[in-house]
Every structure is written in C-alpha cells, then in structure tokens.
Amino acid sequence: MEIVTKITKVTITPVAFASPPLLTAAGVREPYVLRAVVEVETDAGLTGLGETYGDEFHLSALDVAAAAVEGADVYRTEEIYYRIRSATAAGPASAPAPAPAPVPATAMPPGATAVVGGPAKSGLAADRAFSPIEVACLDIQGQAAGRPLGDLLGGPVRDEIRFAACLSYKWAAHPGGAGGKVAAPDPWGPALGPDSLVAQAKAMIDGYGFIAMRLKGGIFPPEEEIAAVHALRDAFPYHPLRLDPNAAWTPATAIHAARELDGVLEYLEDPAPGLGGLAEVAHAVATPLASSRRVVELAHIPPAVSTSAVRVILADHHYWGGLRRSMTLAGVCEMFGLGLSMHSSPHLGISMAALLHLAGAIPNLTYACDTHWPWKTEDVVNEPFFFADGALDVPSAPGLGVTLDRDALARLHEQYLACGIRNRDDTGYLRRIDPSYEWHEARW
Amino acid sequence: MEIVTKITKVTITPVAFASPPLLTAAGVREPYVLRAVVEVETDAGLTGLGETYGDEFHLSALDVAAAAVEGADVYRTEEIYYRIRSATAAGPASAPAPAPAPVPATAMPPGATAVVGGPAKSGLAADRAFSPIEVACLDIQGQAAGRPLGDLLGGPVRDEIRFAACLSYKWAAHPGGAGGKVAAPDPWGPALGPDSLVAQAKAMIDGYGFIAMRLKGGIFPPEEEIAAVHALRDAFPYHPLRLDPNAAWTPATAIHAARELDGVLEYLEDPAPGLGGLAEVAHAVATPLASSRRVVELAHIPPAVSTSAVRVILADHHYWGGLRRSMTLAGVCEMFGLGLSMHSSPHLGISMAALLHLAGAIPNLTYACDTHWPWKTEDVVNEPFFFADGALDVPSAPGLGVTLDRDALARLHEQYLACGIRNRDDTGYLRRIDPSYEWHEARW
Numbered sequence: 083m084e085i086v087t088k089i090t091k092v093t094i095t096p097v098a099f100a101s102p103p104l105l106t107a108a109g110v111r112e113p114y115v116l117r118a119v120v121e122v123e124t125d126a127g128l129t130g131l132g133e134t135y136g137d138e139f140h141l142s143a144l145d146v147a148a149a150a151v152e153g154a155d156v157y158r159t160e161e162i163y164y165r166i167r168s169a170t171a172a173g174p175a176s177a178p179a180p181a182p183a184p185v186p187a188t189a190m191p192p193g194a195t196a197v198v199g200g201p202a203k204s205g206l207a208a209d210r211a212f213s214p215i216e217v218a219c220l221d222i223q224g225q226a227a228g229r230p231l232g233d234l235l236g237g238p239v240r241d242e243i244r245f246a247a248c249l250s251y252k253w254a255a256h257p258g259g260a261g262g263k264v265a266a267p268d269p270w271g272p273a274l275g276p277d278s279l280v281a282q283a284k285a286m287i288d289g290y291g292f293i294a295m296r297l298k299g300g301i302f303p304p305e306e307e308i309a310a311v312h313a314l315r316d317a318f319p320y321h322p323l324r325l326d327p328n329a330a331w332t333p334a335t336a337i338h339a340a341r342e343l344d345g346v347l348e349y350l351e352d353p354a355p356g357l358g359g360l361a362e363v364a365h366a367v368a369t370p371l372a373s374s375r376r377v378v379e380l381a382h383i384p385p386a387v388s389t390s391a392v393r394v395i396l397a398d399h400h401y402w403g404g405l406r407r408s409m410t411l412a413g414v415c416e417m418f419g420l421g422l423s424m425h426s427s428p429h430l431g432i433s434m435a436a437l438l439h440l441a442g443a444i445p446n447l448t449y450a451c452d453t454h455w456p457w458k459t460e461d462v463v464n465e466p467f468f469f470a471d472g473a474l475d476v477p478s479a480p481g482l483g484v485t486l487d488r489d490a491l492a493r494l495h496e497q498y499l500a501c502g503i504r505n506r507d508d509t510g511y512l513r514r515i516d517p518s519y520e521w522h523e524a525r526w
Numbered sequence: 527m528e529i530v531t532k533i534t535k536v537t538i539t540p541v542a543f544a545s546p547p548l549l550t551a552a553g554v555r556e557p558y559v560l561r562a563v564v565e566v567e568t569d570a571g572l573t574g575l576g577e578t579y580g581d582e583f584h585l586s587a588l589d590v591a592a593a594a595v596e597g598a599d600v601y602r603t604e605e606i607y608y609r610i611r612s613a614t615a616a617g618p619a620s621a622p623a624p625a626p627a628p629v630p631a632t633a634m635p636p637g638a639t640a641v642v643g644g645p646a647k648s649g650l651a652a653d654r655a656f657s658p659i660e661v662a663c664l665d666i667q668g669q670a671a672g673r674p675l676g677d678l679l680g681g682p683v684r685d686e687i688r689f690a691a692c693l694s695y696k697w698a699a700h701p702g703g704a705g706g707k708v709a710a711p712d713p714w715g716p717a718l719g720p721d722s723l724v725a726q727a728k729a730m731i732d733g734y735g736f737i738a739m740r741l742k743g744g745i746f747p748p749e750e751e752i753a754a755v756h757a758l759r760d761a762f763p764y765h766p767l768r769l770d771p772n773a774a775w776t777p778a779t780a781i782h783a784a785r786e787l788d789g790v791l792e793y794l795e796d797p798a799p800g801l802g803g804l805a806e807v808a809h810a811v812a813t814p815l816a817s818s819r820r821v822v823e824l825a826h827i828p829p830a831v832s833t834s835a836v837r838v839i840l841a842d843h844h845y846w847g848g849l850r851r852s853m854t855l856a857g858v859c860e861m862f863g864l865g866l867s868m869h870s871s872p873h874l875g876i877s878m879a880a881l882l883h884l885a886g887a888i889p890n891l892t893y894a895c896d897t898h899w900p901w902k903t904e905d906v907v908n909e910p911f912f913f914a915d916g917a918l919d920v921p922s923a924p925g926l927g928v929t930l931d932r933d934a935l936a937r938l939h940e941q942y943l944a945c946g947i948r949n950r951d952d953t954g955y956l957r958r959i960d961p962s963y964e965w966h967e968a969r970w
Contacts, residue, residue, distance in 0.1 A: 157673055158681030160889060227671050229601050234678065236850055237602030380861040388832070406680055409850075410857035417824040417858065445604060 087156045087222060091123040092148035092215065096136045097494035098501045099460040101428060102268045105251040107300030107328035108521050109508030113256045113265070114501040115428045118144055119462055119491060122218035124156055130221035131482055132214025133432035134400050136498070137505045140210060146170050147211035156219040159406070166215070167208035206379060209403035216404035217436045217482070224481035231439040231482050235409055238442035242473045244450040246294035246324065247286040248426070248457065249279055249314075251301050257515050275306065276313035283314055286456060287321075291471035294322040294348070294450040300330030304526050308342045315346050322450070326351035329375055332524045333362040340367035348449065349394045349421070352376070355523045360391040370394050374425045378402070380414065387418050394449070396425035397440070400433070405440050412444040423449035431463035434474070435482040438467075442476035462491045531600045531666060535567040536592035536659065540580045541938035542945045543904040545872060546712045549695040551744030551772035552965050553952030557700045557709070558945045559872040562588055563906055563935060566662035568600055574665035575926055576658025577876035578844050580942070581949045584654060590614050591655035600663040603850070610659070611652035650823060653847035660848035661880045661926070668925035675883040675926050679853055682886035686917045688894040690738035690768065691730040692870070692901065693723055693758075695745050701959050719750070720757035727758055730900060731765075735915035738766040738792070738894040744774030748970050752786045759790050766894070770795035773819055776968045777806040784811035792893065793838045793865070796820070799967040804835040814838050818869045822846070824858065831862050838893070840869035841884070844877070849884050856888040867893035875907035878918070879926040882911075886920035906935045 098114035105111075116136030123129050134140055150169035154162050217231075224231040232238045251274060255267040273282045279297070286292050295314065299307045304327075311325055329352045331339065336353035340363065343350075349370040353363050357376050364371050370393035377386045378401050386392045395415050399408045415422045424441060434455075441451055455469060463484040467474050477483025509521040542558035549555075560580030567573050578584055594613035598606050661675075668675040676682045695718060699711040717726045723741070730736050739758065743751045748771075755769055773796045775783065780797035784807065787794075793814040797807050801820050808815050814837035821830045822845050830836045839859050843852045859866045868885060878899075885895055899913060907928040911918050921927025953965040 155681065157677035160680035160683045160887060163680075164683065164889070223671070227667070233601035236604040236607075237599065239604045239608065380857065384831075384862060387828075406853075407857070410854050413824065413851070413854035414858060414861065418828060443604060445608070 087124045087126040087128065087226065089122055089151050089154050089156060090125050091121075092151060093121040093123070094141065094144045094148060095119045095121070095491060095495050096141060096498045097430075097462060097491065098136070098498040098503065099428075099430065099458060099494055100497075102250075102270060102457055103253040103256045104298070104457065105253070105301045106298060106508045107330045107525075109510070109512035109519065110253070110515070111508060112503055112506070112511045114497065114503050115458075116498065116503060116506065117430055117433075118214070119430075119432065119486070120144065120214040120218055121486070122156070122215060122222065124222060126222075126226070128222045128225050130156070130218030130225070131432045131484065131486060132217035132221070132436070133430055134210065134214040135427070139207075139505075143170055143207050143211040144214070147215060151215060156222045159216050159219050159404075162215060162219065163208065163212050163403075166212045170207045170211055206401070209379065209407070210401055213400050213402075213404040216406070217399070217432075220405060221481040228480050230476070230478050230480060231405075231436070232443045232476055235405060235439065235443035238439075238476050239445050240442055241476050243438050243441040243476060244294070244473045245292065245453040245455070245469065246296050246322070246450040247283065247290065247292035247472070248452060248454050249273075249283055249286065249295050249297045250457070251279070251298065274302075276310045279310050280313050280317045283318060283321075287318070290456055290469040291473070292469070293472050294324070296324035296326060296351075296452055298328070299325050300327035300525070304331060304335055304339050308339055311343055311346060322348045324349055324351060326374075327353050329353075329355040329359075329523050330525045332526065333359045335524075335526050336363045337366045340369050344368060349423070351396070357382075357385060357389060357391050359524075360386075361389040364389075364391050364393070370421060372396050372421075372423060374398070380407075380411065383414060383418070387420070392420070394421035394423055396423050396452075397444070398425040398427075399436060399440055400427070400429075405436065408440055409443065412446055416446045421448045422446055424451035426452040426454055428454040428458055430458070431461045431466055431484050432482065434467050435463075435477050435484045438474055438476050439482070460490070460494060462487055462494055531568045531570040531572065531670065533566055533595050533598050533600060534569050535565075536595060537565040537567070538585065538588045538592060539563045539565070539935060539939050540585055540942045541874075541906060541935065542580070542942040542947065543872075543874065543902060543938055544941075546694075546714060546901055547697040547700045548742070548901065549697070549745045550742060550952045551774045551969075553954070553956035553963065554697070554959075555952060556947055556950070556955045558941065558947050559902075560942065560947060560950065561874055561877075562658070563874075563876065563930070564588065564658040564662055565930070566600070566659060566666065568666060570666075570670070572666045572669050574600070574662030574669070575876045575928065575930065576661040576665070576880070577874055578654065578658040579871070583651075583949075587614055587651050587655040588658070591659060595659060600666045603660050603663050603848075606659060606663065607652065607656050607847075610656045614651045614655055650845070653823065653851070654845055657844050657846075657848040660850070661843070661876075664849060665925040672924050674920070674922050674924060675849075675880070676887045676920055679849060679883065679887040682883075682920050683889050684886055685920050687882050687885040687920060688738070688917045689736065689897040689899070689913065690740050690766070690894040691727065691734065691736035691916070692896060692898050693717075693727055693730065693739050693741045694901070695723070695742065718746075720754045723754050724757050724761045727762060727765075731762070734900055734913040735917070736765075736913070737916050738768070740768035740770060740795075740896055742772070743769050744771035744969075748775060748779055748783050752783055755787055755790060766792045768793055768795060770818075771797050773797075773799040773803075773967050774969045776970065777803045779968075779970050780807045781810045784813050788812060793867070795840070801826075801829060801833060801835050803968075804830075805833040808833075808835050808837070814865060816840050816865075816867060818842070824851075824855065827858060827862070831864070836864070838865035838867055840867050840896075841888070842869040842871070843880060843884055844871070844873075849880065852884055853887065856890055860890045865892045866890055868895035870896040870898055872898040872902055874902070875905045875910055875928050876926065878911050879907075879921050879928045882918055882920050883926070904934070904938060906931055906938055
C-alpha cells in the first residue's frame with residue numbers, strides 16, 4: 083500500500099497585518115507588514131500550510147514555484163526543490179520590471195536585494211520560494227502519519243522553546259494617512275531613550291515572561307544606544323541581552339561600542355556592514371558576533387568561519403531553504419563549533435508553528451529564539467500562540483498543528499488590498515514624514 | 527489521532543557470511559565476514575530492520591544501545607541518539623576486557639580503533655550504535671506511512687543507483703582449516719597480477735554491468751599496482767577507475783604513483799596515512815584524493831578542507847551516524863564544493879536497502895557508489911539485490927523495502943557461532959599462513 087499524494091493546487095494569499103511604528107536602522111516600520119499564506123492541496127484530500135514574506139519579489143517567486151510543483155508528490159520534497167530551482171532560474175514569462183529605487187538594506191537579507199523587483203534568478207530565490215511549500219508538504223506528511231511535523235525532522239529534543247523579547251525604539255503612534263492625522267496610539271507608548279526602553283522591557287517581562295532580550299539598534303547615535311543597554315543591564319541584572327545595530331556602525335564605532343558593552347551582551351548582531359567589517363570587529367572584541375545580513379546561506383559559512391567573523395549563526399527557515407536545510411545548517415554549526423540562535427521577522431502563526439517544530443528538533447540550539455511576537459496582534463490561525471514564561475510549547479497535534487481561520491485570512495487579505503503597501507519600505511515611509519532623512523549603511 | 531510507537535524490544539543477531547580470500551593492505555580476508563542484524567519491535571506491532579558491523583566492539587555498543595532505547599518513541603530518533611550517546615559514554619556494567627593485540631588499521635576506520643575491544647567511549651561509538659537503530663526506526667516510520675524510507679529523507683532524486691565494482695587481488699581459495707587442507711576454490715579464480723585482474727574486471731562487467739571500478743591496492747609493490755591500473759585502462763578505455771592503496775604508501779611513493787597514473791584515476795583513496803600525508807600528496811598531484819580512514823566524522827571535514835587534503839568525501843551511514851546525519855554530510859559537501867562518493871564494506875541486503883534509499887535522496891552524489899556485492903553470495907533478506915547494468919533500483923515498497931528470511935538468518939547465525947571469528951583480523955589470518963608477514967602502514 084503506497085500512498086501517493088500529488089499536489090493539485092497551490093494557493094498564495096497575500097495578507098497584511100498591523101504593525102506599530104517601530105524604528106529601524108533603515109527608517110520606520112509601516113502600518114502594515116506583508117506576508118504570504120501558502121496552501122498546498124493534494125489529491126489525497128489533505129491540505130498543508132506555509133507562510134513567508136509577502137512583498138512582490140517573494141510573491142513573484144511563489145507564483146513561479148506554485149506552477150512548477152503542480153503534480154509533484156508531497157513526499158518528494160527534494161524533487162520539488164529542484165523543480166522550483168529550475169523554474170525560478172528561468173523566471174516567469176512576463177517578469178515585473180526592476181524596482182526603480184534602491185531597496186533599503188533591511189527590506190530583506192542581503193543576498194536577495196540584487197533580485198528584488200525582478201524574477202527569481204538565484205539559488206536563494208529557490209530557497210525562499212521552496213521554504214513555505216516544503217513546510218506545507220511536511221504539514222501534509224505529518225497529518226498523514228498522525229504525527230507532529232517535528233517528528234519528520236528527527237523528533238523534538240525539547241518540548242518548550244524559549245524566546246528573546248524584541249525591544250524596539252518606537253513612536254507613540256503612526257503619523258496617520260490623509261491630512262497628516264495621527265493614528266490612535268498603541269498601548270506600548272513611545273520608546274525613544276533608556277527610560278522608556280526599560281519600561282518597555284518591564285512590560286515585555288511582566289506580560290510575556292521573556293528572559294533574554296534583544297534591542298533593535300542602529301537608530302540613534304551609538305552613545306545613546308550604549309547607554310540604553312547599560313540601563314537595561316542595570317534594571318535587569320540577570321537577563322541575557324543582545325544588540326542589533328543592523329550594520330549602522332563603522333567597524334571602528336562597533337569596536338568602541340563592543341568594548342563599552344564588554345561582558346554585557348551575549349552576542350552582538352551585525353555591528354558593521356560586510357564580512358570584512360564583521361571580521362575586523364570580531365578580531366578586536368571579546369563579544370561573539372552574529373549576522374542575519376551576511377551569513378544567510380550555506381555558502382556564506384566557510385568564509386565567515388575562515389575569517390572568524392561570526393561565532394553565532396542565526397537560523398531562519400524562510401531564507402535558509404526550509405526546515406530540512408535548516409537542520410543541515412544546525413549540523414554545520416555543530417561541525418564548526420558555532421553557536422546557533424534563531425532570527426525572526428514579523429510573521430503569523432503558521433510560521434511560528436513551523437519554527438517551533440524546527441527549534442524543538444535542533445539539538446544544538448544554544449540561544450533563546452528571537453521573536454517579534456508581542457508587536458503582532460492579528461493572526462490567520464485558529465489557535466494563536468500566546469507567550470507565558472517567555473516560551474511556547476512545540477505543537478503536538480499532527481502536522482504543523484495549526485489550522486486556518488478563513489475569516490481572519492479574508493480580513494487580512496482585504497487589509498493587504500486596501501493598505502496599498504506592496505513592498506517593505508521603512509526608508510520611504512520615514513522620508514514621507516521627514517524628507518531630510520537619508521538611509522545609509524555604517525551611518526556612524 | 528497521534529500514533530505512539532514505542533520500542534518494546536531490540537534484538538541483535540550476530541551473523542557470518544562467507545567471503546573469498548581477498549587480499550587487503552592488512553593481510554587477507556578471513557573465510558567469514560561478521561555482521562549484526564538489528565530488529566526493533568514496537569508496541570504498534572511494526573518491526574524495523576537495521577544492520578551493521580558484527581565484531582565485539584560493535585556488538586558491545588549495540589547491547590548498550592538496545593537497553594538504552596527501550597520505551598523510546600521510534601519517531602523521536604534524535605532523542606534515541608542522545609540516549610545512545612549517554613549510554614555508550616557510560617559503558618556497560620561489565621565491560622569486555624581491552625583487546626590484547628594492536629588492531630590492524632583496516633579493521634575499522636581510524637576514529638574507532640582507539641576503543642576497539644572496550645566499551646563504547648566516544649561520540650563515534652554512539653554514531654555507530656545509533657546507525658542501525660535509526661535505520662530500523664525509519665523503516666517502521668516508512669511502513670506506517672505506507673511510503674519508502676527515502677521519502678523520510680526528502681524523497682529520491684533518482685530511481686536507480688550506479689555502483690563501482692570492487693576489484694580485488696585474491697587467492698584461488700582459502701587455505702582451509704585443520705590439517706592445512708585447502709578449501710574449494712571459488713569461481714573467480716586467483717588474481718595476483720595485471721592479467722588476472724583484467725580477467726576479473728571483465729567478469730565483473732560481463733556478469734553485473736559495472737562501469738566504474740575500484741582496485742583494492744596497497745598489497746603488492748607500487749609498480750605492480752600501477753601496472754595493473756594501466757592494464758585495466760588499456761583493456762577498458764572508457765571505464766572510470768579508482769585505486770585504494772589503504773595508506774600502504776609513503777607520501778613520496780603516493781606522489782610518484784599518482785603522477786604515473788595522471789589522468790587515469792577519477793580519484794585516489796587513502797594513498798598515504800594521516801591528514802598531513804594526504805595533504806602533502808594532494809598538493810603535489812592533480813588527481814583528487816578521498817579518505818575512508820581519516821575523514822569519517824563531521825569534525826574531520828574542516829581540517830581536511832583547510833589543508834586541501836581531500837576533494838572527495840566517502841559517505842557510509844554505518845559510521846557517519848545514520849541516514850539523516852549522512853544527509854547533513856551531503857549538505858556539508860555541497861557547501862564546501864566537495865565531491866561525494868559512497869564507501870562500502872561487505873554487508874547484507876538490509877544495509878544495501880538503507881544505502882539505496884540514502885543514495886537516492888542525496889542530490890549531490892557525484893560518483894558511482896562502491897560495493898563489495900559480487901564477493902558476497904549469502905544474504906538474510908527475502909528479496910536479495912541482483913545487479914544488472916551496474917545499478918540497483920531504489921526500493922519502492924514501504925519502509926526499507928526488505929524483509930527477513932528467518933531461515934537464512936538462523937543459518938548465518940549458526941555460521942557465526944561455528945566459525946569462531948569474533949573480530950576481523952586480516953593480519954592474524956595471513957600470519958597463521960605466513961608467519962613472516964608483518965603489517966605496517968606506509969609499507970612502501
């Protein structure tokens with residue numbers, strides 16, 4: 083009795099969910115974050131879910147991928163990968179025109195920026211388009227087996243995943259739309275200096291139980307952010323802290339900052355641009371470095387290791403090519419003796435379920451995973467995840483363990499259609515408010 | 527509906543199968559090869575099969591592992607790995623005494639020689655004891671899903687696996703037992719020089735369809751083996767050739783030989799002992815090097831790459847820690863741009879099924895797999911594999927796709943009990959026939 087389960091249909095639904103006005107190294111988060119919900123249907127009647135970024139580059143690659151995988155067997159995910167790689171390399175018949183303006187560095191990790199706005203041209207595009215489809219295929223396989231998805235990766239080695247809070251500088255409210263009207267403030271209030279960040283951290287800890295915390299930096303002059311980290315350390319002496327200046331510093335500034343924060347940070351993420359810059363910083367300071375900008379595919383790891391630039395790798399199945407390739411990444415980290423943490427963009431419950439299964443199955447997950455969770459107040463799943471004690475349980479139901487709330491999906495798709503945002507553009511958003519703002523790397 | 531499938535019993539049956547008197551760099555193959563058949567039973571009624579080496583070291587580690595995994599869920603193979611790692615690190619209550627004599631280098635890859643004869647003490651011991659149990663667990667998972675095992679590794683990317691013939695210097699017959707009586711000669715006849723090796727190669731090609739061929743060398747003076755390879759090349763101009771002198775050469779000899787064979791070999795396996803020796807050879811010659819002696823766990827790869835010692839990795843799920851870890855190995859090879867081939871010891875149909883599923887699922891398998899197959903004439907499975915066109919199909923039945931022939935298992939177990947061999951000892955066997963023989967590495 084061989085069960086054949088062929089893909090009959092892949093549906094991609096772009097959605098938008100509300101985001102607070104979080105400041106980033108490239109500007110300000112717009113009022114909505116874009117995501118794509120992927121549904122894979124099979125002739126066996128089972129449907130699987132996946133989720134990824136919802137900008138035009140990813141939607142275009144997903145369209146190509148969806149056509150390429152029709153008729154494929156959901157158990158043959160490597161064949162699916164190669165179908166997608168061939169199809170995205172060829173590109174769609176009518177490729178969208180290249181993006182007219184440079185893309186801010188934070189719009190997506192660096193490997194992808196070269197192809198933004200155009201059809202998928204690289205292995206990376208295949209990795210990104212494959213990821214949500216692989217998740218959906220494994221969701222189906224898990225459902226068919228009556229086992230949680232993580233069991234297809236070797237099974238969980240832990241049942242609870244710890245997360246690190248994402249502390250963010252932010253405005254009280256979005257400036258609003260027509261007429262410059264200011265939108266209603268969110269409950270978090272503004273955070274523009276050490277005191278308000280400490281208050282935000284307290285709310286994160288009290289409300290969600292986080293222990294580790296990561297500050298999104300690269301926004302204010304380095305001395306202000308160093309002071310903020312010291313204030314957090316003083317207020318929370320036993321909470322692991324991370325700082326991500328998002329390549330907004332020169333290597334010299336980064337070395338100065340790392341020395342000022344010596345012994346305070348568990349790791350420092352992307353303190354300077356480029357692998358050379360990271361290596362320069364790494365050789366001068368004791369704090370381990372991580373990078374979600376320069377180490378985002380397997381080919382990046384050997385040079386990162388040989389230059390001793392990073393000691394912590396940030397997994398993220400959305401761009402490391404799905405869940406099984408992320409398990410390979412974990413094996414590579416073990417081989418090199420690298421630390422392993424998990425990067426997180428704003429996302430919904432489908433991606434959260436996938437990353438919980440992954441985090442549960444990785445033996446050498448050496449840090450709490452990053453999450454944007456409390457900043458996200460909407461979802462498309464019937465079983466939204468709620469943090470208690472800074473952790474979430476690995477889902478134990480068959481497959482991914484989440485199901486679609488069709489009303490919520492329709493609402494967030496309407497929100498996508500209505501919001502007018504088609505690509506993340508923190509810089510453009512801030513420039514509409516402050517035309518003098520200019521983004522550039524290594525600002526300080 | 528979550529299906530829980532707990533291990534209720536692990537049965538380890540040592541078996542012995544007949545082997546021709548193949549000459550090796552450490553002596554001569556004894557009349558029997560030892561293997562261990564592993565059966566994993568579950569409370570769900572499904573049973574899985576695995577197979578590995580049957581010497582005392584492996585049987586001892588398997589006994590420890592079998593006790594450690596009782597009650598474990600067959601879907602939680604990483605938990606099973608950690609149970610085995612803990613248990614083998616602790617060792618059994620009554621450890622066998624250390625082996626009294628040095629072990630020839632070919633008895634098993636180098637990482638393991640330090641613990642031969644004693645209880646399992648290293649990560650490698652865990653990898654080796656885990657491997658057949660993981661195969662059995664995946665066999666069960668595949669059966670439960672109604673899908674071939676390879677689908678649990680991402681599914682096959684090819685349906686047929688090509689193999690390389692193992693050409694061997696050999697005697698006409700084993701010298702026999704009591705009274706020095708010579709056993710009946712096998713149909714292959716003796717092979718002690720170029721002409722008889724060419725005849726052996728012709729029989730391998732005509733009978734089994736092999737294309738690539740590998741000569742087990744390190745036995746006769748290098749000039750004789752170089753002449754044999756040239757004779758093979760002259761007789762078979764279009765057949766890829768490999769040579770494995772099994773570290774019987776000094777680096778200087780290996781460099782001389784590689785230059786004599788420039789352009790003739792697709793790769794040269796273990797031409798000299800030690801990573802330093804391999805690197806010295808690699809830097810001097812154009813032929814890619816491989817090693818099944820110095821690169822047998824993930825931690826060996828970074829130094830092998832940084833010294834440029836090897837360009838081809840030899841996978842073997844028996845010592846690389848099972849099937850999923852072998853998939854990780856494949857990812858590592860892709861990351862480093864290394865070639866990937868597959869090592870093979872003499873084994874039975876259970877291991878053949880496992881390696882076919884693995885070879886089917888590895889995208890970057892860049893060479894035909896090694897096999898000792900035609901030298902093996904007995905088996906324990908109901909569906910023995912027969913070569914046609916030098917290739918075998920990836921099994922398509924659920925799970926491993928093979929079942930135990932209980933009569934054959936009983937017969938080969940009786941053979942194990944009766945043969946008196948408990949550890950592979952090519953050197954001791956040859957010394958009983960020729961007391962002047964002494965084994966040492968880098969003989970020439």
